[in-house]
Amino acid sequence: MVSSAVELLKNELPLNQEAVVLSGDGKTGLVLVDLVNGFCTVGAGNLAPRQPDEQIARMVDESDKLCRVFCDKKWPIYALLDTHHPDIPEPPYPPHCIAGTDEAKLVPELAWLEKEPNVTLRCKDCIDGFLGSMEKDGSNLFVDWVKTNEIRRILVLGICTDICVLDFVCSTLSARNRGFLRPLEDVIVYSRGCATYDLPTHIARAAKDAVAHPQDLMHHIGLYLAMGRGAKVVSEVSFE
């Protein structure tokens, strides 16, 4: 799509992005959605970028910066890792992030998180990380994480803005509204810490069965929908 058309659509769907200052009460949790090789590292798999991607690189960079602050402060981090059993497909997507492969591991820039005591890693085998946190006994690791750490606000980063990030945010907001997530109040999406994949319309048209997914526009729409459901979308994060 020509960039002027994208700008026109963005103007019709305006994002009111704020700056957030996180207070020192330690009641903020960071949620990382799928910062795994299978979605972020060039050439890592069926759903990985084919070439270096600016939006994804920025997301990884911003995630690393924020994770370092959270770890310094010993604030809780919840990292979702898309991970699939080889025999269980996830339509409409081709096989990706198979358990035990590098695709299902954190990107190299964030691998250090595996050793941090304030980080909870959660493998999930579905798009929505809220549902993907359910245990067989009906408990939910994400809900437990919010309650145990008495989290009042979460800052959400990750990929894809309009898929896994959006679904997680929507489920979390519904759960919060139903009273399942007390004391959680705010769900904040950090736009520069999110990214989505790029399948330009002209390439999708030429390929059979491909659904166009222009990156810049879909990222914007993901943020716009999250905002419409009640998330705060911010373009700047700082600390008190």
Ligand SMILES: [Zn+2]
């Ligand atoms: Zn998946």
